[in-house]
Amino acid sequence: MSASVGPDNDIILKAEGVGKVFPGTIALQEVDFEVRRGAVNVLVGENGAGKSTLMKILAGATEPTTGRLLLRGQQVSFQSVRDAARQGIGIIYQELNLCPNLSVAENLGLIDPPTRFGFDIDRTRQVEKAKALLARLEHPIDPSRLVDDLRIGQQQIVEIAKALAADVDVLIMDEPTSALSAAEVDILFKVIRDLKAHGVAIIYISHRLEEIMRIGDYITVLRDGRRQADALVEDISVDWIIERMVGSTKLALQEKASRLGGNALTVQGLSLPRAAGGFLVDHVDFSVQAGEIVCFYGLLGAGRSELFECLMGLQPQAVGRIEIGGRDLSGLSISDRIKRGLVLVPEDRQRDGLVQTLSVRANLSLASLRRFTRFFSLDAASEKSEARDMIKRMTIKVSSPEVEVTALSGGNQQKVVIGKGLMTGPSVVLLDEPSRGVDVGAKAEIFRVMRQLSDAGLAVIFSTSDLKEALGYADRIVVMSRGQIAAEYSRDEATEAALVEASTAAFPAQERLVS
CATH class of the missing domain: 3.40.50.300 (P-loop containing nucleotide triphosphate hydrolases)
Known part of the structure; x- marks a missing residue:
């Protein structure tokens, strides 16, 4: 496929030859990506393919190592997310970016809080604005509730509403439906169609391939940090996407349990x-x-x-x-x-499953440190050995167990959370x-591990x-x-x-x- 699948005059934002290098990792290599007005521009790829890194570059959260960005035909260099927002680019992050100690209304008013005479915040108008945004998403969340008291799906609704509060020309949606029900997805898609009708360019990242076929207009596939292919969504199929993401369309369903115990x-x-x-x-x-x-x-x-x-x-x-x-x-x-x-792998891996400042090894062993304690000291060699075994068992893509867990993609972080639970030696x-928030390849690996656990006699729920x-x-x-x-x-x-x-x-x- 060619790099261009639509008219050039529709392009509002463009990445040319963008690369990003982190210590020990090449996240992006010579990536070209075009974003068109009034369209849903889909970006797909396995976990670790570079999707989130590219979005952070487009949103001003990080700067590219090589290449350049063009906005409305002019070269730009964003110094921060706020700088990108001032130029009309907004983002909904995959990992929610809310203040848990503030109310829903306060979170929705952070960007541009209504004030009285330019001094104190007008709480009444703030709540009314929040109600209007939530009504647009057809969700009856109380604007006065603390965000920390909301379930993960409700927090996702607030994150989307926060993005809608800003007047943007380009809206990046990184896994916006990962915690939403089917009915809420339908409502979000209605909002997306309304944004398209008003000329807003949507960049849409999702691992739910059926959603992409429903809502997408253009699609770009990343693989191992490179642009693999692009096309019009109407010209492709789910099998086409999977083949270019992972090289195979065969995602076999799991066999049923062969033997049950008490x-x-x-x-x-x-x-x-x-x-x-x-x-x-x-x-x-x-x-x-x-x-x-x-x-x-x-x-x-x-x-x-x-x-x-x-x-x-x-x-x-x-x-x-x-x-x-x-x-x-x-x-x-x-x-x-x-x-x-008994062990639980929680729904919100960032808030409840990981310690952000610790390494992959430290996160894996966190719930089973008692096993590695010898009198008053930690048996570091044994801990590292078991952590390495779990990394191999869960096929976690990481250059070293000592890498900070936040450097991993969302799917690999999820594998760390599951691995941490398995290191406790559970029966349930x-x-x-x-x-x-996990791609088709990582999803298959996770369910493969679940079947292996059940075959070993564990109860998996x-x-x-x-x-x-x-x-x-x-x-x-x-x-x-x-x-x-x-x-x-x-x-x-x-x-x-x-x-x-x-x-x-x-x-x-x-x-x-x-x-």
Whole structure:
């Protein structure tokens, strides 16, 4: 494919021969990328392909080592994100960029807060503006709530609303739907079409290839830091994208469990009260056998993450009986539950799964340091050896275990979080949205590891809002809605229609949203 797939006079932003070198890593090499007005310009590639690095260059977060940027035909050099914003470029980061100690309204007003007479902030107007932005996204989030109190999907909505608050000519969306339900994705796409109609250029990064086919106009594929191909979206297929990303279109579904053991996890009457009344987790009963992969499927707000937090002891208000191997975990601390063989891979890897300032090795061993302690000192050699083994097992792409974990791509960071859990030697593994923000290659690797764990006799439980993941990788699917278990299916019984119907079963008919 040629570097240009549309008329040149539509190009508002252009990267020419852009390269970026970090210590020990070449992130980008001679990349050309064109952004067209009034269009969705898709950028895809495996984790580590250089997508986020290129976006940070275009948004002013970092400077290129080589090459140049052209904005409206003029060469530019951004000194900061604020500098790029002043020239009409906005960005929604894959890893949310919000202030957790501020309210939703305060976060949305950070760029240009309304003031009275140019002095103090007009709180009333700030809240009204926040309500208008959230209404555009059709989401009833209270503007006065602290961002830290919101679920990850709600925080994603706030991040998108914050970008909409700025008057931009180019809007970069890095994995904007990674924590959104299908209904919320439809609403976002409606907003994107409205922005297109007003001439805004959208740069859209996503690992959800079906979304790309729905919303994209132009597509550029990066591979190993180089531009691999580009085309009109209407001229290509999902197989075309995968082949140029990873070199193969064969993404085989996992085999079903070959042998199941006894009950590894039994849950009875598990409930988590809601502060305003009712339940976030509503009297849930289920069991999982050793060697089984069970998927908890549901829409945003169904209670999947809260259920996992209750199991792990993160919600002290929860009541009910939780047994692993017949031993009751009720009242035990998180560390004691880990000792009993339970581990959680959280949904938000940045906030809950990683220590940003530590190396890959230190993050991997963080939850199992007791195993490497000899009297009053750490057996560093043993720790490093096991960390290296886990890096190989999880196929984490890193030049050295001592590299800071923030230098890794999102998919490789997720593998570190999973590896940290596995180093504790669990018998039951909980994975909350394990493929969020992960490319097709890394996703296949993660589910391959999950199947290996189940084959080794572990009970594996994961949550997802992705129908294809639920149908393709689970032995059994439990559907949640409004904190309750709405239905349960074996893989052979489950269908997309049945899962969608069950996931909306607890909602009034007029509120059902089925894409």
